[in-house]
Amino acid sequence: MSSLTPTARVILGLVKAGAETGYEIKSITDVSTRFFWGASYGQIYPELRRLEAAGLVEGEDQPRGAVRRRVYRITPKGEGALRQWLVEEGSLYDLRDEGLLKLFFSDELDEGDALELVRRRRAWFEGVVAHFNSIRPPISEESSMFEVWRYGVALMTWNADWFAELERRLSRRRRGRASRPGENRDRSP
Amino acid sequence: MSSLTPTARVILGLVKAGAETGYEIKSITDVSTRFFWGASYGQIYPELRRLEAAGLVEGEDQPRGAVRRRVYRITPKGEGALRQWLVEEGSLYDLRDEGLLKLFFSDELDEGDALELVRRRRAWFEGVVAHFNSIRPPISEESSMFEVWRYGVALMTWNADWFAELERRLSRRRRGRASRPGENRDRSP
DNA sequence: CAATGCATGTAATAGGTTACATGATTTC
DNA sequence: GAAATCATGTAACCTATTACATGCATTG
Numbered sequence: 001m002s003s004l005t006p007t008a009r010v011i012l013g014l015v016k017a018g019a020e021t022g023y024e025i026k027s028i029t030d031v032s033t034r035f036f037w038g039a040s041y042g043q044i045y046p047e048l049r050r051l052e053a054a055g056l057v058e059g060e061d062q063p064r065g066a067v068r069r070r071v072y073r074i075t076p077k078g079e080g081a082l083r084q085w086l087v088e089e090g091s092l093y094d095l096r097d098e099g100l101l102k103l104f105f106s107d108e109l110d111e112g113d114a115l116e117l118v119r120r121r122r123a124w125f126e127g128v129v130a131h132f133n134s135i136r137p138p139i140s141e142e143s144s145m146f147e148v149w150r151y152g153v154a155l156m157t158w159n160a161d162w163f164a165e166l167e168r169r170l171s172r173r174r175r176g177r178a179s180r181p182g183e184n185r186d187r188s189p
Numbered sequence: 190m191s192s193l194t195p196t197a198r199v200i201l202g203l204v205k206a207g208a209e210t211g212y213e214i215k216s217i218t219d220v221s222t223r224f225f226w227g228a229s230y231g232q233i234y235p236e237l238r239r240l241e242a243a244g245l246v247e248g249e250d251q252p253r254g255a256v257r258r259r260v261y262r263i264t265p266k267g268e269g270a271l272r273q274w275l276v277e278e279g280s281l282y283d284l285r286d287e288g289l290l291k292l293f294f295s296d297e298l299d300e301g302d303a304l305e306l307v308r309r310r311r312a313w314f315e316g317v318v319a320h321f322n323s324i325r326p327p328i329s330e331e332s333s334m335f336e337v338w339r340y341g342v343a344l345m346t347w348n349a350d351w352f353a354e355l356e357r358r359l360s361r362r363r364r365g366r367a368s369r370p371g372e373n374r375d376r377s378p
Numbered sequence: 379c380a381a382t383g384c385a386t387g388t389a390a391t392a393g394g395t396t397a398c399a400t401g402a403t404t405t406c
Numbered sequence: 407g408a409a410a411t412c413a414t415g416t417a418a419c420c421t422a423t424t425a426c427a428t429g430c431a432t433t434g
Contacts, residue, residue, distance in 0.1 A: 006287045013294040036286040067402050091287035097225040098195045098280035105202040106333040144295040256430050
């Protein structure tokens with residue numbers, strides 16, 4: 001009776017929400033929970049078997065023609081576990097952001113390279129916003145899943161804006177320095 | 190000549206910035222890079238040895254009395270590798286947010302429990318903001334490290350605000366429903 | 379003299395990705 | 407008939423955390 005990992009909860013939650021196969025779970029996570037909790041096949045298939053062994057889901061072989069296919073449904077026990085988790089206190093929050101790490105150490109760079117780093121990051125976030133907008137979920141705007149999509153768009157937009165602002169700040173600082181005399185930032189005589 | 194992990198870069202960058210021992214690196218990350226790139230002793234000590242073997246840092250035993258102590262400095266090769274990484278394109282961005290996962294599935298809950306989930310998340314972010322303010326780094330406001338701290342405060346504040354807003358939205362929706370007649374949300378007769 | 383801080387390290391474990399292997403069915 | 411999609415699974419690998427083990431030095 002070891003306790004479940006968050007990845008197991010995603011799978012459990014999606015089965016509850018109607019996802020049937022491991023393949024379907026992967027497809028759905030790739031366009032929904034992916035940006036805050038991804039899952040790979042290497043996790044999904046073994047985890048479905050574990051959930052089944054624990055009695056939280058029920059699997060049944062339902063081949064389509066010659067294609068083997070195992071369909072899962074959530075059990076009452078699984079629904080209880082899901083609800084229990086949702087009301088439990090405490091949640092893992094873990095961010096791994098190599099770009100911020102680069103910004104953190106960017107005093108090592110000259111101003112041009114540092115600015116380029118910030119510019120790239122701003123552009124990246126803008127790309128993510130565009131991607132998010134392209135996968136706008138076709139579900140009720142009052143559903144919690146839609147709310148999370150809305151959060152994702154807002155967060156990425158905020159990030160793009162913050163780095164655009166930093167970009168302006170660094171440019172201004174740089175121009176300010178360049179126009180002041182007595183500086184030897186330039187390589188030319 | 191395998192390429193470095195971002196954790197190795199953090200260590201390299203901090204040694205460059207003046208951190209001398211593994212212990213010091215851990216102390217610094219715990220109050221600086223921790224929220225976007227943490228490091229544990231289990232990573233730091235073996236990684237320092239690997240960096241040394243690769244010629245990116247140099248270690249020297251400098252015991253303090255009977256306490257063994259190994260002091261590291263960055264090498265020219267290490268400085269090159271650090272600079273190279275900083276200008277390289279592409280950076281890992283990985284978020285694991287179990288709270289968002291709960292929000293994602295919170296249609297499973299009744300409105301009171303869902304609201305509580307959002308309230309807790311808002312309160313948590315507010316606590317993080319307070320913590321960030323308590324570790325305001327005593328360094329120049331023009332340094333890149335200070336910029337990252339500023340970003341952290343702004344990000345956590347934005348999060349607290351976003352969830353405060355969602356909280357208001359859910360409360361309003363709930364009150365709206367409750368005041369409308371012909372509803373059977375109540376368990377009492 | 380007790381608690382805290384400085385200091386180093388490893389072994390077990392967990393959690394996850396990537397690459398590989400396989401093959402039918404549907405759509406263009 | 408080619409390409410995309412549906413479908414399942416595993417083995418090797420990598421990264422990282424946790425818990426444990428050790429012990430001196432400093433501060434209150």
